[in-house]
Amino acid sequence: MVTLTINGQTVQVPAGTTILEAAEKAGIKIPTLCYLKDINKIAACRMCVVEVEGSDRLAAACDTPVEEGLVVHTNTPKVRKARRVNMELLLSQHASYCSTCIRSGNCPLQKLANDLNIHEMPYHVHVARGYTDTSTPLVRQASKCIKCMRCVQICEKVQTMGIWDLAGTGSRTTVDVSGNRTLKTSDCTFCGQCVTHCPTGALTARDDTVKVLDALADPEITTVVQIAPAVRVAWAESFGLTGKKAATGKMVAALRRLGFDYVFDTNFSADLTIMEEGSEFLERFTHRDRYHWPMFTSCCPGWVRFIKSQFPHYVDCLSTAKSPQQMFGAVAKTYFAEKIGVDPHRMFVVSIMPCMAKKSECALPTMRDACGDPDVEAVLTTREMDRLFRSDNIQPGDLPEEAFDSPLGTGTGAAVIFGATGGVMDAALRSAYYLVTGENPDPDAFTAVRGNKPWKEAVFSIPGAGEIRVAVVSGLGNTRKLMKALESGQGRYDFVEVMACPGGCAGGGGQPIHDGEELAGKREDALWKLDQKATIRFSHENPEIQSLYQEFLERPLGKKSHHLLHTDHTTWEVVEKGIWLDSN
Missing domain, CATH: 3.10.20.740 (Ubiquitin-like (UB roll))
Structure with a gap:
């Protein structure tokens, strides 16, 4: 001492x-x-x-x-x-237009300047010029960069992507994309960790709220919104709401006040993902000689982009199941559109996600299987949704709770944990056990994949199938270690869950920003508690999922399911290390 x-x-x-x-x-x-x-x-x-x-x-x-x-x-x-x-x-080198800055009121630079009692500038202000490119989900404004190096360190030490670096010399020194690249021509995964750790508005998620507001204002368009599992445990933070005032039902009510025609829960399509992905795993597991191992989850678009650019020889190991976001869009523009008698071309599907990479995922040319239009038109982060509430003077905490619409609004405990690292694996194993044995396991039988440990391993035995070796990893730096272990033969698994952001979606790049605080663990705990309280804790018991298969899809991995709910990851490439294009 x-x-x-x-x-x-x-x-x-x-x-x-x-x-x-x-x-x-x-x-x-x-x-x-x-x-x-x-x-x-x-x-x-x-x-x-x-x-x-x-x-x-x-x-x-x-x-x-x-x-x-x-x-x-x-x-x-x-x-x-x-x-x-x-x-x-x-x-003197910062564009201090606080009233129009996206970080105003939540900016460490602004707060510290006020704390230091600085109310006028003794120096001439000269800010860096730079082109603001909104073609990618991640937007950089050079005029607001204070060269603190946080983005460089997060990307290098935590995510191991090395996207950011110092450029220039002397007074011209700044932070920019490394290797004389642009974001569009880099291998950035759009995880957004640099955004949530930037102390100013120099790095932000592209704002797509105007596109959504235009759709809401058009009486000829049916607007549909889905809410991701991890959003419900974070959205109220920026309003200072806790307890009952932070209930999911109040968020649903607020979205209806914005003008959405239908408000649904991505938990529904998370359960659908388990049915398809779980069935796919069992198909591969029982025909091992036909596949390259292990099978990886494919829910996280940041992870998909990572494996395609960093370990392309493992792409065929990805599950072909689409993410819950994209499954929802495909079902909304087919099954649901038929039910309500709406032309899917006149339907506008919006996702509220804890993630920035989802903005790039919905723009993929392979995500247009319902009617030829994008299955999901726009993705808003949790932060963007909160800003929309404020812009319409909506006070969510004062609204009465409202339920999700039906039939795409019912989710189970297995679905809500998709927002936590280990949750997808836990949910998949619950239903895989049932699909093999015809009986439900103890819903808490797979606790070894839970918790905040960044890399978890376990072996589970399913009667009739055998032992299944699984791994769960979050954060791209940890993912890189796991992939290298696989390459060297030190790691041998059957099923692996990967989430690009540390802590999973709960710590996603689109979540509310609290400078100096890492809240993924706290949010994850809230998701696991929601699972414990859920009436139904198995995806295969979701009554709306059962109806969807009976009335429309017929069966998991069936012809219609394959067309709408699965994708071929090899039919598109990351051209020039950063532009999503169809290889054809």
Whole structure:
């Protein structure tokens, strides 16, 4: 242990602790901007500088280790002046149009500038110019970049994609796409982790709200919206709502107030995915010699893009089942359109997703199987939905709860856990067990695949099928390790679930942003609790799924199911490492 003094307070911490961490333990606040715990400790912004007795230079608290007998002052006149000047210099290269910035009110830079009592600029403001490309789900505005390097570190250390890097020299130094590429010509997966960790509006998800509002305003169009499992445990955070005021039914009511004709639950198509993907796994497992192993889940478009660009020789291992989002769109524009007597060409399907990569998925030319139009026209992130509520002066917490529409609005406990890492695997094993034995297992028999551990392994025995070796992984850095283990022969699995974002969809790139906080674990816990409380906990017992097969699809892996609910991942390529195109 090391003993030091901070602002006259004696503090004891383990050797190797930084001054910032020691101050935090003592309840002393030191401002930060570029700092991300365990990821970014490069002291680039100089907001955390402190005065150390015996030294003429100010020390950056985030990367200065404590020493025995150190005496630290965190708020001297010298420190305050340095922080203020550093902030003014940052602002001199920042487009401070806060009233029209997407991060206004939730911006660490804006808050810190206010905290430092900066209300006018002593320096000439010169911002970087850059073309804003909205053809990809991820949008970068160079004029708002403060060169904090958070995006570089998240992409490199956590996701291992290396999309961002420093470009230029001297005063022209900035952050840009690495290798002299653009986002469109890079192998970016659009996971959005750089967006949720950016402290300003320099990185954002493309805003598709205007497209949706135009559809809502057209009386000739039937608007349909689906809500992903992970959205329900995060949407209320930006409103400060908890408990009953954060109920899913209030979100449903708010979407109806926006003008949607039908509000459905992606839990429905998550159950449908289990029927198709679970049946596909059993078909492969019982005919092992015909397939390349293991079988991978295909629900996450960020993961699909990752494997196609990084490990293309494993693409044939992907399940051919579409994601729940795309299955929903295909069913909505066939089965449901017939039921309500609507021309599917006059139907506009919107997804509310915790994900940015879903925006690219719905634009794939292979996702037009219902009527030739895109099965899903637009994807809004959780953040975009919240902004729409605010723009229409809707107060969701004050609305009475309303139920999803039918017949695409019923989901099970197995479906809601799709938003948590391990949830897809857990749900699939529950129904696979039933499809083989004709009996339900204990719904909590597969707990080994649950929890926040980034890479989980387990072996389960299903009577009549044998032992099934499974793995669950979240975060692309962890995924890369798993893939290399497969290549080296160290990892041998039958079924693998992969989610691109750490913690799964609960920690997706489209979720509400809380600077310095990682809330995926808390949101996941809420999803598992919803499963525990669910009346039905098996996808094959969803009555609306049963009706769908009886009335329309006939059976899992049938001719109609194959056409609408499955896709061939080899019929399109990531051309020029970033442009989705049909290979034909």
